[in-house]
Amino acid sequence: xxxxxxxxxxxxxxxxxxxxxxxxxxxxxxxxxxxxxxxxxxxxxxxxxxxxxxxxxxxxxxxxxxxxxxxxxxxxxxxxxxxxxxxxxxxxxxxxxxxxxxxxxxxxxxxxxxxxxxxxxxxxxxxxxxxxxxxxxxxxxxxxxxxxxxxxxxxxxxxxx
Amino acid sequence: xxxxxxxxxxxxxxxxxxxxxxxxxxxxxxxxxxxxxxxxxxxxxxxxxxxxxxxxxxxxxxxxxxxxxxxxxxxxxxxxxxxxxxxxxxxxxxxxxxxxxxxxxxxxxxxxxxxxxxxxxxxxxxxxxxxxxxxxxxxxxxxxxxxxxxxxxxxxxxxxxxxxxxxxxxxxxxxxxxxxxxxxxxxxxxxxxxxxxxxxxxxxxxxxxxxxxxxxxxxxxxxxxxxxxxxxxxxxxxxxxxxxxxxxxxxxxxxxxxxxxxxxxxxxxxxxxxxxxxxxxxxxxxxxxxxxxxxxxxxxxxxxxxxxxxxxxxxxxxxxxxxxxxxxxxxxxxxxxxxxxxxxxxxxxxxxxxxxxxxxxxxxxxxxxxxxxxxxxxxxxxxxxxxxxxxxxxxxxxxxxxxxxxxxxxxxxxxx
Numbered sequence: 356x357x358x359x360x361x362x363x364x365x366x367x368x369x370x371x372x373x374x375x376x377x378x379x380x381x382x383x384x385x386x387x388x389x390x391x392x393x394x395x396x397x398x399x400x401x402x403x404x405x406x407x408x409x410x411x412x413x414x415x416x417x418x419x420x421x422x423x424x425x426x427x428x429x430x431x432x433x434x435x436x437x438x439x440x441x442x443x444x445x446x447x448x449x450x451x452x453x454x455x456x457x458x459x460x461x462x463x464x465x466x467x468x469x470x471x472x473x474x475x476x477x478x479x480x481x482x483x484x485x486x487x488x489x490x491x492x493x494x495x496x497x498x499x500x501x502x503x504x505x506x507x508x509x510x511x512x513x514x515x516x
Numbered sequence: 517x518x519x520x521x522x523x524x525x526x527x528x529x530x531x532x533x534x535x536x537x538x539x540x541x542x543x544x545x546x547x548x549x550x551x552x553x554x555x556x557x558x559x560x561x562x563x564x565x566x567x568x569x570x571x572x573x574x575x576x577x578x579x580x581x582x583x584x585x586x587x588x589x590x591x592x593x594x595x596x597x598x599x600x601x602x603x604x605x606x607x608x609x610x611x612x613x614x615x616x617x618x619x620x621x622x623x624x625x626x627x628x629x630x631x632x633x634x635x636x637x638x639x640x641x642x643x644x645x646x647x648x649x650x651x652x653x654x655x656x657x658x659x660x661x662x663x664x665x666x667x668x669x670x671x672x673x674x675x676x677x678x679x680x681x682x683x684x685x686x687x688x689x690x691x692x693x694x695x696x697x698x699x700x701x702x703x704x705x706x707x708x709x710x711x712x713x714x715x716x717x718x719x720x721x722x723x724x725x726x727x728x729x730x731x732x733x734x735x736x737x738x739x740x741x742x743x744x745x746x747x748x749x750x751x752x753x754x755x756x757x758x759x760x761x762x763x764x765x766x767x768x769x770x771x772x773x774x775x776x777x778x779x780x781x782x783x784x785x786x787x788x789x790x791x792x793x794x795x796x797x798x799x800x801x802x803x804x805x806x807x808x809x810x811x812x813x814x815x816x817x818x819x820x821x822x823x824x825x826x827x828x829x830x831x832x833x834x835x836x837x838x839x840x841x842x843x844x845x846x847x848x849x850x851x852x853x854x855x856x857x858x859x860x861x862x863x864x865x866x867x868x869x870x871x872x873x874x875x876x877x878x879x880x881x882x883x884x885x886x887x888x889x890x891x892x893x894x895x896x897x898x899x900x901x902x903x904x905x906x907x908x909x910x911x912x913x914x915x916x917x918x919x920x921x922x923x924x925x926x927x928x929x930x931x932x
Contacts, residue, residue: 375677377590377717383699384682388640409699422701422859423682425640437641441602442802442849443760443835479685479853480602481641484760484833485767494643 359401365389369408379409383419387426396427424478432467432474434512437491440477443484452488453477455502459509472516473509517783519746519754522730523770526613532648534655537616543661545737549624550670552736557628561732563740565752569606570596570688570725571801571831573751573819576732582713583629583720592721593626593634594697594714595729598681598688600639601801602853604833606756606768607726611638611645614730615652619676621729623666624736626674629722633675636726637693640681650678685857689905690714690723692859703861704905727756747773751818751829759785761836762792773818777807780817781836792838796921800830802850803910805917806837827917843922844929847915848876854911865908868899872915879929889919889926 361369372385386408390401402416409416420426427435438453453464456475462468464477483489486498492508525531525540537543549557562577583591595618599607610618622634638646653662653676660668662676679697681687687696691705694716714721731753735743744752751773757780760766764786771780777797781787788794794809805827807815815825822829837846855869872895875888896916899908919926 375675377719378698380699380717381679381697384680384696387682388680419682419699419701423640423684425683440849441853442798442846443603443766445845445849446761446835446837446841478641478683479856480600482599482605482608482639484603484605484835485758487760487766491641494641496644 359390359394359398359404361389361404362393365393380411382409383411383416384423387416387420387423391426396430432471433516434472435474435476435491435493437476437478437481438464439479439481439483439487439489441480443480444487444489447487449488451502452490452500452505455505456509459506472512517771517775517779518769519772520770521734521746521754522610522614522617522727522756523768525617526609531613532615532652534616534652534659534661537614542614542616542733543620543623543667545620545624545733546667546670549627549736550666550672554628554630557624557736560740561628561735564735564743565740565750566728566731566735566743567751567753567819568725569727569731569755569831571601571803573829576724576728579713579724580625580629580722582711583722584713587720589719590633591629591631592716592719593622593629593631594690594694594716594721594723595622595634595636595726596688596690596693596723597636597638597642597726598685598693599642599726600685600688600857601803601831601833602850603760603798603835604758604801604831605760606758606831606833608642608645609756609768610726610730611642611649615649616656617730617733618649618726619652619656619662621732622676623662623674624732625722625724625729627666627672631722632673633677635677635679635697637679637681637687637697639687640683643680646678646680653678684859685853686859686905686907689907692905693723694721701859703859704907706904748818748820750820755817755829755832757784757817758831758833759836760833762789762838763787763836764789771817774821775817777815777817777834778813780834781812785836788836788838792840794836795839795841796837796843798835798837798914799827801833802835802853803914804828804830805913806921808921828913843918843925844876844880847918848873848880850914851876851911854907858907862903862908864899864902865911868895868908869911871895872911879926882929882931884926885930886927889923892916892919 386405406413406416467474489498530536566576567573662674684702686692687702692702696702758768769784851873855873860866896912900912
């Protein structure tokens, strides 16, 4: 029935995590991270798979996967732009960056571009207030953003795709 | 103005590598550490007056003393690197520039509380920093600094595991962090009536902030007196202060407690950006009552002085707000954050943050009235002291202070 499996490499990583904690319960977040690194998102099938591995019920995995905002519960674009919208970034011009991204790529926050290349998320404080405004591009921080820098990064992504 | 203890090596090229770290004094406290008994280490830290740098400012040594003695269960050290408070970006400097100082602090602390496994819980967004800390741990293991023995000679087993969070602000609350580490949603726990340690799967545990742990090696090496010579009598030592917003030199700067906030802004922060005028500062992460420009002139950066002026020092991460910014926008921005981050466990918090968000939206649309401000204050009082953790009281602190100190800015949006 279940279509999800860890790759052999990730299975080894999972087994290593199990040895790191007093109880296997602690492997919940590490196990979900392995899923997301493998697939780009966490599917219901993968949640059932993780539940089996941890000796939990699927709902126990579901309630954790939906509580933590970094887990993508549906597939997203190749390049995930997470733009910080909290106060320091807001005071330093994050709104302009957001408008520019929306205009350039043609998507609103929470949307994936039609070609599947970009996904834009507006997120809460990423702990980069000294480098405001900032976004993370597939997890990598880009700080003190300017319109020009945003254009360069978008171009790099398009070229690489 | 700078007093560099924790940040001493930050500017040295490749300070994060073991080779450079060893050449610049890292792990030099270990010999002294093992010449002392664990109780002596704890007593020294208590005498130093070291306070938690994560926001609460609770005394560190007395926290360690809460660990049960002669308990057959394994003890754990949990290092809180969830750093999610808006305006706060100091722990990442330690991860990035001196992860070996953190490991050294973990060795000292684990020895003091007799823990043989430490977990460093780092917020999920900090992928780069997680990789860096893991690399440092691997270097330390390979060099036999940690592992079966400490420095390959002291008979003390120590494992360190980095645990990646999943993007939930509330996991910075220590009991929510442990829930998360146990594989559950980050719901804060009810607090015991008396003082006791934390419990990780019913095993005794201590939770300390990254910067607190990184401050320990200096105290072990130079004694309490080496730490108390900095700062004030009640707030001894130094802290990584941060400044962000429309200032010339945003960043993280280590200072002794007791400096004036305005000096910090003008000297290390470089002053306001060209053409900007100071309106207000939110002192220590977004959860502290806001200070007006007049209050900023008087504010002194230590715990007691900040309480005296009606705010708190918090994490020491200041957000500077300029005259061109509407305080209604600031309140709206922050309440969106808190509404999003409320864990949802307690009704006053879950509903209160959403309610204030709706009212502010209405005011910004031009549909508000003076009555709405009273409703906001009423909701704030309902949120205060009636929830499991201090999240809701912190929301009350910041929102209430904005409404009370800047009511005229809200009036602009009222038709009547």
